[in-house]
Amino acid sequence: MDFDPATLPDDIDALKDIVRSALAALDAAKADAAAAQAERSDIAAYIAHLKLQIEKLKRTIYGPRAERTARLLDQMEFELEELEATATEDELRAEQAAAKGSTVFTSGIARKRPSRQPFPDHLPRERIVLPGPAACTCCGSARLAKLGESVTETLESIPRQYKVLQYVREKFTCRDCETISQTPAPFHVIPRAFAGPSLLAMIGYEKFGQHQPLNRQSERFAREGVALSVSTLADLVGAACVALEPVFRHMEACVFAAARVHGDDTTVPVLARGQTDIARAWVYVRDDRPFGGAGPPCAVFYYSRDRAGTHPQMHLARYSGIFQADAYGGYNKLYEAGRAPGPIIEAACWSHARRKFFELADIAKNAKRKAHGRTPVFVAPMALAAVQRIDALFEIERAINGKPAAERLAVRQQFSAGLVADLETWMRAARVKLSRHDDVAKAMDYMLTRWASFSRFLSDGRICLSNNAAERAIRSLALGRRNWLFAGSDRGGQRAAIMYSLITTAKMNGVDPQAWLTDVLARIAGHPAHRLDELMPWSWTGPRTSAEHCAA
Numbered sequence: 001m002d003f004d005p006a007t008l009p010d011d012i013d014a015l016k017d018i019v020r021s022a023l024a025a026l027d028a029a030k031a032d033a034a035a036a037q038a039e040r041s042d043i044a045a046y047i048a049h050l051k052l053q054i055e056k057l058k059r060t061i062y063g064p065r066a067e068r069t070a071r072l073l074d075q076m077e078f079e080l081e082e083l084e085a086t087a088t089e090d091e092l093r094a095e096q097a098a099a100k101g102s103t104v105f106t107s108g109i110a111r112k113r114p115s116r117q118p119f120p121d122h123l124p125r126e127r128i129v130l131p132g133p134a135a136c137t138c139c140g141s142a143r144l145a146k147l148g149e150s151v152t153e154t155l156e157s158i159p160r161q162y163k164v165l166q167y168v169r170e171k172f173t174c175r176d177c178e179t180i181s182q183t184p185a186p187f188h189v190i191p192r193a194f195a196g197p198s199l200l201a202m203i204g205y206e207k208f209g210q211h212q213p214l215n216r217q218s219e220r221f222a223r224e225g226v227a228l229s230v231s232t233l234a235d236l237v238g239a240a241c242v243a244l245e246p247v248f249r250h251m252e253a254c255v256f257a258a259a260r261v262h263g264d265d266t267t268v269p270v271l272a273r274g275q276t277d278i279a280r281a282w283v284y285v286r287d288d289r290p291f292g293g294a295g296p297p298c299a300v301f302y303y304s305r306d307r308a309g310t311h312p313q314m315h316l317a318r319y320s321g322i323f324q325a326d327a328y329g330g331y332n333k334l335y336e337a338g339r340a341p342g343p344i345i346e347a348a349c350w351s352h353a354r355r356k357f358f359e360l361a362d363i364a365k366n367a368k369r370k371a372h373g374r375t376p377v378f379v380a381p382m383a384l385a386a387v388q389r390i391d392a393l394f395e396i397e398r399a400i401n402g403k404p405a406a407e408r409l410a411v412r413q414q415f416s417a418g419l420v421a422d423l424e425t426w427m428r429a430a431r432v433k434l435s436r437h438d439d440v441a442k443a444m445d446y447m448l449t450r451w452a453s454f455s456r457f458l459s460d461g462r463i464c465l466s467n468n469a470a471e472r473a474i475r476s477l478a479l480g481r482r483n484w485l486f487a488g489s490d491r492g493g494q495r496a497a498i499m500y501s502l503i504t505t506a507k508m509n510g511v512d513p514q515a516w517l518t519d520v521l522a523r524i525a526g527h528p529a530h531r532l533d534e535l536m537p538w539s540w541t542g543p544r545t546s547a548e549h550c551a552a
Contacts, residue, residue, distance in 0.1 A: 027100045034094035041090040119153055162226055165196065189521045190239040200240045201517035203233055208499035209513055211480035241495045243524055244517075248498045250532045251505055252300045258286040260322035260347075260462050263312065263331075264470035266478050268303065270493055279493055280307045281477055281500075282315060287469040287508070291405040291462045296538035297508040299473040301500045303493035309333065320344060322460070324467050326352050327450060347460075348453035349467035350390060356443035357386040380440045382430055389423050397465045405461030417458050424451060473504050509537040516540055 009015060135142050171182045189197050206212040214233040221228045255261060262285040270279040282302040288295040304311040309330025316323070316334055320342025325331055326349055334344045360383035396415050400408045427444050434441040447454055457463040477500055506513040519542055520535050533539055 027097070031094070031097040031100065034090070034097040038090040038094040119155060123155075125153075160224060162224070187525055189243060189525070190236070195236050197521035198518045200236055200521050201514050203236055204240050204499055205503065205514040205517060207237060208480075208496060209476075209503045238495065240521065241498050243521060244502060245498065246524065246529065246532060247520060247535060248300070248501055250536065251298050251501055254296060254298050254536075255284050255286045255300050256316070256319045258288065258295055258321065260288075260324065261286060261316075261319065262464075262467050262470035262473075263316075263323060263325040264467060264474050265307065265312075265328075266474050268477070268493060268496075270305070271489065277305070279490075280304050280311070281474070281493070281497065282311060283470055283474045283477075283504075284315065285469045285473045288462075290401050290464050290469075291408055292402060293405075293462070296536065298505040298536075298538075299501060299508065301477070301497040301504070303490070303497045305490060316344065322347050322463060324349060324464060325470070326467065327446065345456070346450075346453040347456050347463045348447075348450050350393065350454065351466035351468060351471075353443070353447045353454065354387060354390045356446055357383040357390070357440075360439055360443065361387050382434075382440050383443065386423075386427070386440075386443070389419065389426070392419055394465060407461070409459075409461035412458050412461070420455055420458060424448075424455075473508070476500070476504065476507075506537045509540075511537040511540055511542070515542050 008018070132146075133144065136144065167186050169183045169185065171180055173180050189195070189200055195203075203214075203217060206217055207214060214230050214237070218228055218230045218233055263283070265280050265282045268279045268281045269276040280303070282304065283299055284302075285297075285299045286295060287297045289297060302311070302315055307330065309328075309332070312328075312330055313333055318341060320339075322345045323331070323334065324347040331346070333339075335346045337343065360380045393416055396411065396419075400411050403411075427448060431441060431444045431448065434444075436442075436445075457465055477496075502517065503513045506516050516537055519540070523535065527535060
């Protein structure tokens, strides 16, 4: 509003009108500014959404051709989450600003929001009937008849509830002989323990599946009105592991009964005197799904204080078959001829080999370094060429994932064998031109010295091109390290290995781990030992989730 301060009227009412007009104009300006800010936030969120969709489509079309793609998608998901929240916040503020004036806020961007899905039928419903009108809103008549109803559903969360089960055993006396009779005490999951199977399963899954240490759980129990000390929770965890050990041993037998096993290891910080030591967690995975096998997917974990080769040799002492793993030297004795009880055949991991070249050819990483003013790292053309050749093999593998072994072998002989032969020829010719100290030469030597193991997938359709099955299984442990920081002792590491085996196997079979553990703990003591397979996740008939991805 434009006016000359020197010509302001002396009349108070006129001045009030001017102030009211100025305030209205100010409110309108604020509303316009808020609307503009909301539109900018909408645009930013919409652009981020489109970029994410483009990257996902590229990944679908071309496959996960680089480790950077997965990292990029995770980062973009996080950025989109923040931008969506900001856009919604700005929209609400714009609506509030518009409500003060006479304008109506309308966003010019059709930001995509998730469609409202009906709530699952299994959730309980509580009807809250609002009182209807006592009279007609039009004429005021009290003669009203119900025509129907409109139902609006909202999802609510009820805090965790606890209850005490009282098992009452009535005593009876015989009037003839005066003998007292009473029903035997019911089965307890843990001898002399007060915790039921669902509580034990929840504590164990929170600790090992959701990575919540017992001290945090104890604090939460206290806030919910249940006093459970850390030592009490620790007693329950230890006793539950003893009860579940037969299930672990059965899984162990299933894993090492497979014709092909994946193996990997990762670090586990363990508490030592005044410091933490670096221990190891080993995982062995049976996953026959890539070649259409009928064997159940399962995984077993082991713990050791160090990475000595004696540990995998002990774990695989009774195994013979195909072993897919990295080139860790501790595995070498497993591949020796004449080994008892039978030979272990090495199948190398192409993902490990590709990673060595990819690190030398990460163009995107160099662009990022340059954008931040840092000196770019030299991009080796030979490394980039090697990555492209290996990616062509993975493209073929994606098309035959889940096919029978014979069909996979036929496709490999037709399409992959020539690419592998060309790669070897090119690599050996290029290697002689490089110094032995060159990083690309070291990456080539990693493959050329193990070429028989790398090319073994061409003669057996059961062999995968990578060891991703083991890496997926061990990922949950690696992610949880940031929460629980370290294992308290070697025995704690061994208990964790048992629980990680059970939880990971449940996830691989698309089973809710906590629900499954509850059922197993309730049945394990009275279940016949020769029918343990009925308790396994692959035989369980309870609630299921989506099974983990089984790509080769």
